[in-house]
Amino acid sequence: MTQPRDEWSQLDHAEEQFVRRLAAHYAPKPLTPARRVALDDALWARLQRQPRQTRLTPALAPVAVAMLLACLSWSGLFMPPAHQGGPSVSTPAMSGTEPWEYELLYSRELTGTAEHDDGAILPDDYLVIARVFLDK
């Protein structure tokens, strides 16, 4: 499908030289015979693999969909009931939580209070940071 560079007739001499120079410098190294063989081998290996995948895909697709649906329905069955306004603090959320962290995270949710100073319940190192950044 290659034809003579008909478009170059529209370029002036300087443009044509400029384009030729770009084309000459912007090209990959030719393939070495070893690299060509490796490339061909990789291509044939992929072609050999492809049919098995295409045969397996239709067979595995319904299985995958069924597994996805099963996971979704299973997680739906064991999900905790939806939040209905009242405070809900689950035990797993508390496990591994320091008392001051629990106080900080959940006290406002439980009491419904808006803004208040957390300085009193934070550990000392947090207070040092707070003094630097919040000018306390």
Added chain:
Amino acid sequence: MMEEALVQEPPAVALELEQRFHLFVASHRERARRLAWRLVGGDDAAAEDVIQEAFIKAYRALGQFREEASLATWFYRIVVRQAHNYCRWRTVRETWSALWQGGLPHAAAQESGDPLLRRRIAKALAQLSHSQKEAFVLVHMEGFSVREASALMGKPEGTVKSHLHRALQGLRSALADLAEDMGGNTP
């Protein structure tokens, strides 16, 4: 699927198709690799991935094309599209990589000739739009005609000409020293 068709075909026909494919790969490998390399910005591994995908698609479609010329047109169209997709995904990957890791992965290009000039050309080409870059590489670097490039890019000939004009303007301004150098040499 073509591979299955090859298996089901009588052995002589399957063999003929395989031979056709071997010939097709042998006659288009270098040009396809060079085209893909130029379109993906000088990345050897990416260019090889792009042409492998395109050859696999050509293998599947081999039976549908009686003439080698029409298969070649179709094949190069796939190469252009695969390279375009690769560049699009690379942009996404680089954006995320820059956001999360603070660095950009760079292409592993083989260094030969004048690496600095090559990198400058790659950078200048990367600043063009995808269509301008494709038009320029296809017509001015790979020697396709405007009609062929328009078929490969799926765009009207007038649009391809306009892209070519803008691409040349962009490259001449980005690589002004090279263009002036050339202009100075002309009588």
